[in-house]
Amino acid sequence: MSEAIATPRIHVSKTTPTPFTLRVSIGLMGVLIAVLVSGFNEHVTDIDLADIKGILGISYDEGTWFTAIYEAFQISAMAFAPWCSVTFSLRKFTITMISIFALMAFLAPFMPNLNSLYVLRSIQGFAGGSLPPMLMTVALRYLPPKIKIYGLGAYALTATCGPNLATSIAAYSFEYFGWKAVFWEAIPLSLLSIALIAYGIPQDPLRLERFRQFNWSGLLLGFPAISMIVIGLIQGDRLDWFNSPLICHLLVGGVFLFIMFLINEWFHPLPFFRIQMLKSCNLSFSLISLSVVLVLSVANMDLASSYLIEIREYRPLQLVPMTLIVAIPQLIALPLVAAFCNIKHVDCRWVLAGGLGLMILSSYGGTFITSDWYGGNFYLLQMLQVFGQPMAVISILMLATIGLAPTDGPFVSGMFNMLKGFSNIIAIGLISFMETWREHTHSHHLLDHYGSSHFVLANLNRHPESLQMLAKSVKDQATVLTIADINLVMIGIASVLLIFIPLVATRIYPPFLNNISKSNSPS
Known part of the structure; x- marks a missing residue:
């Protein structure tokens, strides 16, 4: 069995390394733009969904499926796209997916009915989800050790800066065009x-012989498993979670199929995920850490936006200054953090x-929120994210990828990006659940308080309009009280991860000093 599992690695390693040139760097920039565009489109359509x-x-219910179908196919694609990029060549596969993505974007306004729009969104979601894994793959494969960490910083850009820029794009696209x-x-x-x-990425030979060992069982287990879990998490709050038979079937069935998928990946000779890689403490810890950091990032932006939209009745255009405060400075913060982490003694x-x-x-600052806050009160809290998010994400990527061979790139990128997509959905599901639960609880307590007030009752009798x-x-x-509660939960989740950093993660060095790390014991 061990020989069978090692077969793909031996075959891939025969590929001659490609020298890093200006032309290759232009190709890498193209992949980065493609990934950013995929993220922009996902968030822009969500932000402008009401319009x-x-x-x-x-209708509202139909609109939730508009989002759920896209997310399900997008996250599912992240798991299987790396295999496709190796088989069909990274260059051809990436260009094909971008072309399909752009074509679906062009056709979307012309769909004759809702069902056809659902089909289009599923195809676009699959094409868009196939792009993010390509960025980590090309960074691990083409970048030389001295600048590899800056490639990881570019990937971090898509996870931290991109979603915040999407609000600005959504606002200006709808309002002006x-x-x-x-x-x-x-x-x-x-x-x-x-x-x-097309200009910069070298053309690899097609490896269609990989279809002889195609992982059909992994595809038939993994694709529906991921899709069912994603749809269950997105629709859970609307359908009252496990009080709904549909949500029960989606989540329980999805988790069961996903467990079977992982077992299949362990034994398959040509897997989509190399599960054995999770024996590395740093990689396993990094995957968990990335989930936590992304949940914190989503909560930070969603809570502030939710407050301003619900309490202050902001339009997307009015949210632009707050989101740009996070997005624009990160264009400077990300390379600074990458350069700092590239120092030997850091x-x-x-x-x-x-x-x-x-x-x-x-x-913590968000726990002091009151009903008198406005957009300006969130600026300082958002500024803390400018360095907090890059510091966390780039460090996690270093812990996970330093020391990996370029041939491990497709396996790691698949796991990272699928988990990245899952984390965003988990964050949305968790926030929706807590908003519903805590808002109902606080509303009941407040109504009980007002109901026992003779002054309030007398005032209502005299002025029914009140x-x-x-x-x-x-x-x-x-x-307001719900937002404060959710911020406290986020503090608790992050604090637990903070405690485990020195207990689980081991010291690693920058890529060009990786040979030093092998001679040092974990500290």
Whole structure:
């Protein structure tokens, strides 16, 4: 069995390393643009979903499936795209997926009915989800050791800066160019990325012989498993979680199939995931850490946006300054953090701890929220994320990837990106669950308090119209208390991870000093 598992590695290692040149760097830039565009489109359509539903006549329930189907196919694709990139060649596969993605974006406004739009979104989701794994793959394969960490910083850009920039793109696309631009904004940059990749990424030979050992069982188990879990988490709050037979079947069945998928991957001679790699403490810890950091990042932005939209009735255009405060400075912070971590005497574990500390401090500040806050009150909390997120993500990527062979890139990128997608959905599900639960709890307590007040009851008897004002006041205050509660939960989750950093993770050195790390015992 061990010989069978090692077969793909031996075959791939015969590929001659490609020298890093200006032309290759242009190709890498094309892949980065493609991944950013994929992320932009995902978030832009979510942000402008209310306007899209109104224009197309889509109900609230139908709109949730508009998002759920896209996310399910996107995250599923992340698991299987690395195998496709090796088989069909990274260059051809990436260009094909970008082309399909752009074509679906162009056709979206012309769909004759909702079902056809669902089909289009599923195809676009699969194409968009196939792109993020390519960025980590090319960074591990082509970048020389001295600058490899900057490639990891570029990947971190897609996880931290990209989602925040999407709010600005969504706002300006809809407000100034109309609803069709919400879909079409992806087309120009997609065409640019195709040109850059076609010019810069070397063409590998096709390896269609891999189909002789194609992992059919992994595909038939993994694709529905991931899709079922994602849809269950997205639709869970709307359908009242396990009180809904549909959610029970999706989550329980999805988890069962996913466990079977992992067992299959362990024994298959040509797996999509090399599960044996999880024996590395640093890789396993990094995957868990990435999940926590992404949950914290999503919660930080979603809670602030939720408050401003629900309490202050902000439009997406009014959220732009707050999101740009996080996004734009990270264009400087990411390379600075990467350069800092590339120093021999810097232990990236403590950089990770520092990043988590800043994110915890941001969440702690959010616990002091009141109904009098406005957009400006969130600026300082968002600024803490500017360095906190890059410090955490780049350190995690270093812990996971330093010391891996280029041939391990497809396996690691598949695991990382699938988990990245899962983390975003878990964050949305967790926040939705806590918002519903805590808001109901606080609303009941507030209504009990007001109901026992003789002054309030007397005022309602004299002025019945004040009942509407009371209802709004209760809802606003319950929302504020809920946001404070969720911030406390985020602090607890991050603190647990902070404790485990020195206990689990081992010291690693920058890529060009990796030979030193092999002669040092874990500290």
